[in-house]
Amino acid sequence: xxxxxxxxxxxxxxxxxxxxxxxxxxxxxxxxxxxxxxxxxxxxxxxxxxxxxxxxxxxxxxxxxxxxxxxxxxxxxxxxxxxxxxxxxxxxxxxxxxxxxxxxxxxxxxxxxxxxxxxxxxxxxxxxxxxxxxxxxxxxxxxxxxxxxxxxxxxxxxxxxxxxxxxxxxxxxxxxxxxxxxxxxxxxxxxxxxxxxxxxxxxxxxxxxxxxxxxxxxxxxxxxxxxxxxxxxxxxxxxxxxxxxxxxxxxxxxxxxxxxxxxxxxxxxxxxxxxxxxxxxxxxx
Numbered sequence: 001x002x003x004x005x006x007x008x009x010x011x012x013x014x015x016x017x018x019x020x021x022x023x024x025x026x027x028x029x030x031x032x033x034x035x036x037x038x039x040x041x042x043x044x045x046x047x048x049x050x051x052x053x054x055x056x057x058x059x060x061x062x063x064x065x066x067x068x069x070x071x072x073x074x075x076x077x078x079x080x081x082x083x084x085x086x087x088x089x090x091x092x093x094x095x096x097x098x099x100x101x102x103x104x105x106x107x108x109x110x111x112x113x114x115x116x117x118x119x120x121x122x123x124x125x126x127x128x129x130x131x132x133x134x135x136x137x138x139x140x141x142x143x144x145x146x147x148x149x150x151x152x153x154x155x156x157x158x159x160x161x162x163x164x165x166x167x168x169x170x171x172x173x174x175x176x177x178x179x180x181x182x183x184x185x186x187x188x189x190x191x192x193x194x195x196x197x198x199x200x201x202x203x204x205x206x207x208x209x210x211x212x213x214x215x216x217x218x219x220x221x222x223x224x225x226x227x228x229x230x231x232x233x234x235x236x237x238x239x240x241x242x243x244x245x246x247x248x249x250x251x252x253x254x255x256x257x258x259x260x261x262x263x264x265x266x267x268x269x270x271x272x273x274x275x276x277x278x279x280x281x282x283x284x285x
Contacts, residue, residue, distance in 0.1 A: 047261035050254040060226040070242035080147035089158035114156035126220035144232040146222030154207040161203025165196040
């Protein structure tokens, strides 16, 4: 122990800049972990004691402020955008990586546009969804309007992530497939795409996270009605909007913390399942 300490002090004297960088890196990591654990502990300590059966009632009212309708709406609003965006994003990425000409200006324009759309604030998407889906198409405040707005929001994210996953596949795999007599289509869908699935799934996880935590765009398009929707044209609030509404009203702060715990558990479960699926697919390939 003493020899190691002496070696560290001697190293710090000989390479002061490296020592300072190491301290900054370790300090930043500890600060990040500390902030994360503090946030999780604060939510759990304030939320778990207020988890009660009334919060899981089938119907919402002002007494029980049930989160079940919001939970079901969240699952629906997660599912519809994924059904729309995952095929579009993956097929667009396949075209950009495998079929488009290298150095094409069209490809560069598509990539720049996708990166630009990824940086647009969500409230701008909400305003677009309000004007186009809610008013122009006359869908009203509905689950479908909110889902289509979120589809446009996460499409660039999934497309760019899928593109990077496809670009990370070694060219030697493609050349080996061609050497064995496989065509372009078979090579893409039987060799390249399966190998890129773990990376594509990472983009899907990020998209799910953005959908689950979104509030601004959905307030403009899906509404805030606390009920189970009868159809995709019915209005409904998600868990994030439910949490925001309870906390902003100020009458159900304890229930808001309990809702935060449930939302946290859902996000952790989704991430754990997705990570497990990615590892399994990675081993299979």
